[in-house]
Amino acid sequence: MMWWGGGWYPLMFGPLFMILFLVAVIATVVLLVHWLSGPAMPPYHAWPGRTPLDTLKERFARGEIDRVEFEERRRVLGE
Secondary structure, eight states: OTTTTOTTHHHHHHHHHHHHHHHHHHHHHHHHHHHHHOOSSOOOOOOTTOOHHHHHHHHHHHTSSOHHHHHHHHHHHHO
16 A cells, blocks of 8 residues: 555656646746846837938948948938
8 A cells, every 4th residue: 555556657747747847937937037028129219300311321321331232222212
């Protein structure tokens, strides 16, 4: 009567519940960190009064885009 008449079946529930408990703890920690960190990427907010052309000019001035790309994008924005 050491195993309550169940044989070895009670032995497999211990590791199973331990694994389920660890999965629940890890999932809780991950969800909590995700919730506390906020959105992954903040929404884009343009400065009031700024146009897309102003942003394009700044990118050209910083050297992020070359003259050909600047002219092409400026033409698209003008249409």
